[in-house]
Amino acid sequence: MGKDIYLVIGGSGFLGRHIVDQLRARGDNVSVFDIVQRYHDVPFYAGDITSVESLSKALRQSGTTCIIHTASPPAGLTDASIYYKVNVDGTQAVVDAAIACGVKKLVFTSSAGVVFNGGDIIDVDERLPYPSVPMDAYNDSKAKAESVVIESNGKGGLLTVALRPAGIFGSGDRQVMAGLWEVYEGHKTHFQIGDNNNLFDYTYVGNVAKAHLLAADKLETPAPAPALTALGKQPVSLDE
Numbered sequence: 001m002g003k004d005i006y007l008v009i010g011g012s013g014f015l016g017r018h019i020v021d022q023l024r025a026r027g028d029n030v031s032v033f034d035i036v037q038r039y040h041d042v043p044f045y046a047g048d049i050t051s052v053e054s055l056s057k058a059l060r061q062s063g064t065t066c067i068i069h070t071a072s073p074p075a076g077l078t079d080a081s082i083y084y085k086v087n088v089d090g091t092q093a094v095v096d097a098a099i100a101c102g103v104k105k106l107v108f109t110s111s112a113g114v115v116f117n118g119g120d121i122i123d124v125d126e127r128l129p130y131p132s133v134p135m136d137a138y139n140d141s142k143a144k145a146e147s148v149v150i151e152s153n154g155k156g157g158l159l160t161v162a163l164r165p166a167g168i169f170g171s172g173d174r175q176v177m178a179g180l181w182e183v184y185e186g187h188k189t190h191f192q193i194g195d196n197n198n199l200f201d202y203t204y205v206g207n208v209a210k211a212h213l214l215a216a217d218k219l220e221t222p223a224p225a226p227a228l229t230a231l232g233k234q235p236v237s238l239d240e
């Protein structure tokens with residue numbers, strides 16, 4: 001199979017930029033689609049993901065075969081409607097444009113928060129269902145966007161995957177360190193929540209970016225056929 005041509009949606013952002021850097025470092029053809037332009041070293045398409053038209057134009061002009069969709073409003077906004085508009089309607093528009101333009105692969109950045117209900121989550125895997133009462137609009141919209149992506153797998157030849165990072169840290173972060181700094185500046189560091197045994201997963205941004213590249217590469221590998229004996233069947237002889 002030939003090399004993919006990538007469009008990183010949200011490629012001007014923290015994680016998106018690391019994905020762009022890693023694709024460039026391995027010599028791949030990559031463009032960015034975003035509402036803001038922060039870098040000028042790759043082809044840039046200005047647009048909002050809620051517009052199928054803008055997306056389709058960028059996909060056709062760039063010849064994209066693989067979309068990596070990292071765009072989202074930041075967590076913590078008071079206006080919930082922006083999350084549903086961008087994350088749910090916008091992600092549906094990404095899927096629609098991808099299928100209309102014959103894109104082969106879509107890697108979506110979801111969030112570990114999609115299964116968080118405010119309680120401890122220990123030793124679980126992706127089979128854990130979404131909570132009946134979502135944590136907040138951001139996480140609810142990410143769960144709904146993730147469902148849109150997963151349900152579109154196989155439609156019109158599009159292969160999809162969703163990744164769920166927890167907290168991301170590293171160079172270019174505008175959320176995690178800013179929040180910690182605000183606590184420090186506000187002299188709130190003497191408050192402790194819990195018994196000092198609370199855990200939260202953080203992953204280095206370079207590793208999260210690498211996971212997106214690996215997921216994209218893996219999407220084109222056909223799933224191995226299950227052994228017939230594993231399905232409780234006997235092989236059929238073609239000579240009979």
Ligand code: NAD
Pocket residue numbers: 009010011012013014015016033034035036047048049050069070071072073074086090109110111112142164165166167168169174175176
């Ligand atoms: P970021 O804000 O740095 O980057 C997001 C990018 O998306 C920005 O460049 C922004 O301009 C763009 N964008 C926003 N709305 C858009 C729209 N309507 N159309 C086009 N572009 C739009 O955020 P980030 O921290 O890099 O997060 C990237 C992804 O990772 C998000 O989907 C987020 O939900 C997910 N995530 C982040 C964290 C974290 O700790 N940062 C943790 C878990 C999941």
